[in-house]
Amino acid sequence: MKTLLLPLLVILGFHVVQAQVLPTDTVPAKISYTTENGVTKFSAELRPLRPISGAPAPFYTYFWEFGDGGFSFEKDPLHIYSSSNPTMVRLFATNNYDDGKHPPTRPRPIKPTKPSGGGKPMLASNTPNFFKMGGSIELKSNAMPKPGDDMMLVFGYRNKASNGQPNLNGTLAILYNDREFSNNNFVLTEARTYFGEKKADLKPMTQTAYLPQKSKTPVYYASANPELTLPKADQVLFKDKAKDFKNQEGWRFEGLKTDEERFLFLEFKTTPEMLKDTNAVVRLSAVFIPDNPLVEKEFFNLELQIVASHDPNKMVLRKSRMNYRFTSKSRELTYKIRFQNTGKGPAKKVDVAVNIAPVFDPATLKVTKTKPEVITCDSAYSGQSCLKVLKGTDSVHFVFSNIYLPGLDQKGVNDADSTMGFVEYKIRFKEKPEKLPIKSGAAIVFDKNEPIYTNRAVGRFKMGLSPGIILGYGFPFETNNQNFLNNKNIVIGASLAPYAPHRTYWQVELFLNTFKENTYLVSSTTTSKDTVINNTPYRIDKKDYYKTKKVITINAVPLQVRYNLNKYVGAGAGALVSLNLYDKDIDELKYNLTAANGVGKINLDRIANSSKKHFSDLNASLFADVQFGLVRVGPSIGFRYLYDPKTNNNRMASYVTWKF
Structure with a gap:
């Protein structure tokens, strides 16, 4: 029994310690509210902040969404509801100078009380003008994007008095995920609307105006009719803007009164694949396209820095x-x-x-x-x-x-x-x-x-690619064939490396070399044998055995590490792989014949054997070399020492190269 008790106590103690050190990052905000005379006051209880050593004192920033189109960035905001219908309140709290994650958002259902005499909804007490840039649209985020976290975006739009339109209809769009980055940075998880906005297809973008037969007043509307298209200039403007982004979402709005302000709430999830470079700046762009062509189309760009931790400085x-x-x-x-x-x-x-x-x-x-x-x-x-x-x-x-x-x-x-x-x-x-x-x-x-x-x-600096040409002498050489190992070959090749590397970099090379036909004497025999050719007797005076070989070899450097000491001197080492694409062997016998009566002499050639092989004799040679010249970008000359461990052959080769 005692033998079992000790392990149980150890396990229990481990779990107790674990429970004591469990992070509080998963504890959501606890939302509280009170209502007095129709005014609702909100507050929240958040997890304790954890200071970062050496950083300023941590603090929270707040974004409240009241569930009726109103919002606030205050800590303890006030809000007046125009309806007593149940609604959902959300708090997005951002932990600044804190080493943990932000508290999760958990919507809280509430049943507000509207003022007894009726009232107009307000965003929050002492809330300044949202449209600080003076336009018809504006974007504001609750925090800079952090990989793996969520982010709220408030999309505000309004009908300015200067538009001269008592009621305005049109289309809104949000463009996100810059094409500059290979991975998507955002996923739009939810869009909450409170003023009757409806999803719109942005592909047609077919706003136009038509004149009813019994009216001189033009009516503006959106239509899927391909004959009713957005004016060319507006199409070009929108397409030129949208081409920089991978994703887009749109909404239709109607009945926007003069000086009326409305807000969309866009909840984004920043992807774990988001570029981890905390110096990178991502963009989102809002688009405002009224149906009435007399009202100006607007774009609003929001630039956000990717962060590893929330820091206002x-x-x-x-x-x-x-x-x-x-x-x-x-x-x-x-x-x-x-x-x-x-x-x-x-x-x-x-x-x-x-x-x-x-x-x-x-x-x-x-x-x-x-x-x-x-x-x-x-x-x-x-x-x-x-x-x-x-x-x-x-x-x-x-x-x-x-x-x-x-x-x-x-x-x-x-x-x-x-x-x-x-x-x-x-x-x-x-x-x-x-x-x-x-x-x-x-x-x-x-x-x-x-x-x-x-x-x-x-x-x-982006890596970039630098192609190059190589003109070499003394390499490459055909695999495992002593008849070509010492052949001084002139070859043309190509290289690919990062553009203008500073120090260490990789490089690949490819050479194509066609060897000329090489014929050599294997043996020569003098004899006095008799033979008959076309019923005519002959004496064989001499028989020569020749061998002809033709090889087409491709050579590649799949692995090479180079280092530029400065912009004039560089060195490298790697492996040269040789593969015979085509290998042809011909055995040929050549006879010198004399007629039996000694009057005439003839020569006779006969092919004794012929064979072809493809993709044969793979071989690898090690090399090291040095270059002089403009080794980063431009012309240079190189000297390469090659060693073939398979045949113990070694040799020197030289080449000139030009990187572009």
């Missing part, structure tokens, strides 16, 4: 994957550093310090956008909000002075966007850089607080 390099072949000294790179004051009070000064990679020319740096928008300090009067740019040889400081940037935990601050800012700049290379990653990082100081360090934005 980030450095982003747009188009971080570059084609090295088309990169020149004049290429301009765009960086954006985002920052957020997460403190309890406002910041009056923000110093964004950026280390500049050695490949850049600091003199070419120019600021393109900032938030808050400020003028340069050179042209500012005393005490005016301004931006000072201090350039060094390997760093630059963007100093926002005399500003007012509210803190996220500041009393009375309900708009998280007001606590955020950014600086965007462009910079050029000193000269065409080497094909190496370009790394930059930033440190952000709010007033006199400790610096907050961002991620490193890394620019990488």
